[in-house]
Structure formats: structure tokens, C-alpha cells
Amino acid sequence: METRDGPTLGSDSGLAGVDAPSGVPERLAHLGRQPLLDRDGMLRGFELLFRGDVENEADIEDADAATAQVIIRTIGEFGVRAALGGHKGYLNASRAMLLADAITLIRPDRFVFELPPDIEVDAALLGRIVQLHAKRYRFVLDEVVLPDATFAKLLPYVESVKVDFSRCSPELLPKLAKVLKSAGKLLIAMKIESKEAFEEAKELGFDLFQGYFFARPQMLTARRASAPRQALLNLLQLLSSDPSVAQLEAELKLSPVLVMHLMRLANSGENSIGRKAVTLRDAIVATGTNRITRWTQMLLYADGRKVPLEDDPLLQLAATRARFMELAVRRLPNANRQVTDAAFLTGVFSLVDAVFGDSLERTLEDLTLSRHIRSAILHREGSLGMLLSAVEALEHGDWAALDRACETLAPLTAAELAELALKAAAWASSSDHTEDSAGLERLEDHE
Known part of the structure; x- marks a missing residue:
């Protein structure tokens, strides 16, 4: 349902038909979006960019967890359709956000969770990813520049890998793309800002592309x-x-x-x-x-x-x-x-x-x-x-x-x-x- 002032929390809000969690501090969350395109240059999704701040943060024991709650609540307040139209949303998910109970309110058919390259990987996180995967949530390994220990630990649990095209070495790119494609991963090239980079990424077998090259x-x-x-x-x-x-x-x-x-x-x-x-x-x-x-x-x-x-x-x-x-x-x-x-x-x-x-x-x-x-x-x-x-x-x-x-x-x-x-x-x-x-x-x- 929508009002004249914008979408309200409901069936298309991005939350699974449940009110936002109670006890969340007043939110100061800004939301931007960056397009993801397919090989034909057509829109296939948006990465949502959040600036989440929490008021009275000194009174909050775990600011990261509180900010995660703020982001989840913001998704519900603004509505999926306002941010995404009919496309999927790619959402940067912190460790605190993944471990929060409220994350399961987000509809898995509308969002894909991106795992940052500096996320702390341990048994608790991997167990949570497995649990969420069983609920049909999907994951992207984000901002890959050079395969490292975090990359190796998380690779089996993700369906997509987002490679930073501007920072990954030209010598590594073909090898990395070949290995990931053979492993059945969907390849996303980020920071594509020119036609030449777009064509190169397509030649290497990338499936989706993020950047403003189309403009x-x-x-x-x-x-x-x-x-x-x-x-x-x-x-x-x-x-x-x-x-x-x-x-x-x-x-x-x-x-x-x-x-x-x-x-x-x-x-x-x-x-x-x-x-x-x-x-x-x-x-x-x-x-x-x-x-x-x-x-x-x-x-x-x-x-x-x-x-x-x-x-x-x-x-x-x-x-x-x-x-x-x-x-x-x-x-x-x-x-x-x-x-x-x-x-x-x-x-x-x-x-x-x-x-x-x-x-x-x-x-x-x-x-x-x-x-x-x-x-x-x-x-x-x-x-x-x-x-x-x-x-x-x-x-x-x-x-x-x-x-x-x-x-x-x-x-x-x-x-x-x-x-x-x-x-x-x-x-x-x-x-x-x-x-x-x-x-x-x-x-x-x-x-």
C-alpha cells in the first residue's frame, strides 16, 4: 500500500510482511543506488548504498548491531519498490547485520547480500550463512581484488563474485575469471566506467556490470x-x-x-x-x-x-x-x-x-x-x-x-x-x- 507521501511497510516493502523490529533507535539513514547491467546493457539490479547513523550512540552497547537494525528498518520504511522498481537489490551486509535476528524479515526474493572483503569469518558466521542459505538467501563475495584467506573461506557459500575491475591486476583478471566461471560462479565486474572496460569484461566472461559507463x-x-x-x-x-x-x-x-x-x-x-x-x-x-x-x-x-x-x-x-x-x-x-x-x-x-x-x-x-x-x-x-x-x-x-x-x-x-x-x-x-x-x-x- 502507498500513501501520497510514499510507500509504507507492506507486502512489497522488502520485509517479509512483518513490522520493523521494536526498540530500534531513531534512524538517520541515507540511501543511494548504483545500477547493475547485463551483457546487453539492460538494468538487472541496483546496489543499495547506505549511510547509517544512530542517534544517542553513546547509550548503545553495540553500535554496529544498532546500525544494522537501522538499515533493516530503513528498507521497510522506504519500501522495495521505491528503491528498486522491479529489480533485485544488492545489499552490503555487515557481520552484525547477518547475525541480527531482524535480517530474516528481509525478503530473499528481492535482495542479495554482499559480503565485504574485511568481514571476520569464523564458525559462527559460516553457520549463519548456511542457515540463511537454507532460507533461500543468496550471497555475493564483494570487492575482490586478490584472492586471500577470506576469499577462500567464503567462496563455497556464494553464488556470485564481484571483482573490482579498476584494482585487480590485468594479469590476474583472466585467470581469476576462468577459475570462477569453472566453479559455476556468476561474475560481476564493478567500477566499469568506459566502453573499453565493458567490452573487456564481457570478453572475459563477466555476467553483470556495475558502473556508469552507459552514461x-x-x-x-x-x-x-x-x-x-x-x-x-x-x-x-x-x-x-x-x-x-x-x-x-x-x-x-x-x-x-x-x-x-x-x-x-x-x-x-x-x-x-x-x-x-x-x-x-x-x-x-x-x-x-x-x-x-x-x-x-x-x-x-x-x-x-x-x-x-x-x-x-x-x-x-x-x-x-x-x-x-x-x-x-x-x-x-x-x-x-x-x-x-x-x-x-x-x-x-x-x-x-x-x-x-x-x-x-x-x-x-x-x-x-x-x-x-x-x-x-x-x-x-x-x-x-x-x-x-x-x-x-x-x-x-x-x-x-x-x-x-x-x-x-x-x-x-x-x-x-x-x-x-x-x-x-x-x-x-x-x-x-x-x-x-x-x-x-x-x-x-x-x-
Whole structure:
């Protein structure tokens, strides 16, 4: 069940239908998420990054155990769908968290537990892992750089191994991958930040990949546009000038692909019930310029491989940023419709270089965005620039950078921003989250 303010603890919360444990201290937990992609570049999960602090820690005998309880409770409060959509969550599990009774409240079908490389391994921990494995929980050996004693002790109990691609030696990588694959382990390459690293990891047999390589301009060749992007740019430029229906109709007629998409958009969702748009003019009037504008902005990112909206990592990232910016700026003083729209634009176009392959500065110039939006994206200036820095910090789990951004974003706090980011993630992950994105799913490439 959900309320207007966000998900509540329930069947899809990530906890097994049980209330969060009692006696847990007030929590100060921030949550970020990092995507995991498959060999085709599609989303297959998110690693959840927690910053868990406990108030009145001096009164708590075991701070690690208390923090583990805080994290478990946070999962329940925010809900699985808010953080993950329909994907699995990869959760860093400390020794205290694994030994806590409350961990069995977390649904094993929604989470995989990551075992840190410095975890203390003894009979008690191994016994607990065996016990949890019998309850269908699954484990990942995290941040492997060089096989050591901890690696050897835990390897028989994990189904996946996450290798730090940036730190593991090039000589060791092929041997390690071969041995682990022969042992039947799923291989995850972490810290993949370029197309070259992605291709190398694929060649070595890795199955999943973690990093933001998909948002780099050099990944352009791996994506197929779902509509001619120059036509989308022309349409966006026209929309920025408050055009008439006749002007929009004339521009859209220059691109049959956009006409097809707009007709589908106009005839989808609640607005289409009881009536159908049969002409282009009907579709424009039924949809409205504001909705057409947001649809066009997001269509820039849509991959044309008939993939679901929630599986497209670049579209997910752009949509989450845009919605976060919009939600967060409303909490700042003097926010109005113009400021809100500018915030959404800032989030959308912060990744536009990944679509066009040109430099970010030249691409933003071509979009004729206002100066303060360009400054926010290029130089992180102003409140929009600080909000963009904040959402990037949450994406990477960089809590120090989040705190720095919050110094100039009063009255917003880090905890509030983290919660807004999860609401934005839920908005982006749901295929029916808003009329703005209706018609974006499973777009066909008719170029």
C-alpha cells in the first residue's frame, strides 16, 4: 500500500510482511543506488548504498548491531519498490547485520547480500550463512581484488563474485575469471566506467556490470535512437517559444516517426478513455504542450530496442534526476512553476552528451537552454547546480559531497534529499508512473 507521501511497510516493502523490529533507535539513514547491467546493457539490479547513523550512540552497547537494525528498518520504511522498481537489490551486509535476528524479515526474493572483503569469518558466521542459505538467501563475495584467506573461506557459500575491475591486476583478471566461471560462479565486474572496460569484461566472461559507463558519450554506438534526434531537438526548440497548435502541427508533420509516437501518447492513459485522437491536431490538443515537452525531453534518451522503460539504464538515470530536481526545488524558498520546470530540464539534460556523442557544452548550446540551466549543468552553479551535485552524490554514495551540497540548500537536509531521490526512483521505475512517460515503453525504431 502507498500513501501520497510514499510507500509504507507492506507486502512489497522488502520485509517479509512483518513490522520493523521494536526498540530500534531513531534512524538517520541515507540511501543511494548504483545500477547493475547485463551483457546487453539492460538494468538487472541496483546496489543499495547506505549511510547509517544512530542517534544517542553513546547509550548503545553495540553500535554496529544498532546500525544494522537501522538499515533493516530503513528498507521497510522506504519500501522495495521505491528503491528498486522491479529489480533485485544488492545489499552490503555487515557481520552484525547477518547475525541480527531482524535480517530474516528481509525478503530473499528481492535482495542479495554482499559480503565485504574485511568481514571476520569464523564458525559462527559460516553457520549463519548456511542457515540463511537454507532460507533461500543468496550471497555475493564483494570487492575482490586478490584472492586471500577470506576469499577462500567464503567462496563455497556464494553464488556470485564481484571483482573490482579498476584494482585487480590485468594479469590476474583472466585467470581469476576462468577459475570462477569453472566453479559455476556468476561474475560481476564493478567500477566499469568506459566502453573499453565493458567490452573487456564481457570478453572475459563477466555476467553483470556495475558502473556508469552507459552514461558516457562513447556508448552512443551501443544505442539505437527511437526517433530522429535532430527532429526531437527542433521540436524542443519550437516548444520553448510557446507555439500555436498550427505551428506544432507543421513541425511534427516533418517527422512521421514523431507523429506516430504522439498519436500513441495521446491515445494512452486516462485521458484517452471514451475518446480517441484521430488526427494530429486532435493529438496535440488532447496531450497539451507541457506534456508534449516532457515526453519529447525523455524520448531523447529512449533506446529503440523495444526494451521496457524500467530496464533502460540511461532513461532511468535521466528520469530519476529530472524528477528529483523537480521535487527538491519545490522545497526551496521562492519556488514557482518556472523554477520547477527549469529544475526538471536541468536533470533531463545533464546527461544529454551521452545521447549525441558531442561535448556537453556544444550540445547544450544547440539546445538553446537558458544561461542559468547551462551554468548549473556545466559548472554546478546556483541552487540548480547544487541540487545536481546532490543527486550525483547520492548516485555514488558520496556522503561528504552530499553534506557539502546541503550547506547551500537550506532548509533541505541530506536525509530529506535522500528520501526525495527514492521517490524520484519510484517515479522513474514504474511504467505507469505518470502520463508524461506514457507511450515511451517498447518504442519501435522506424527510421
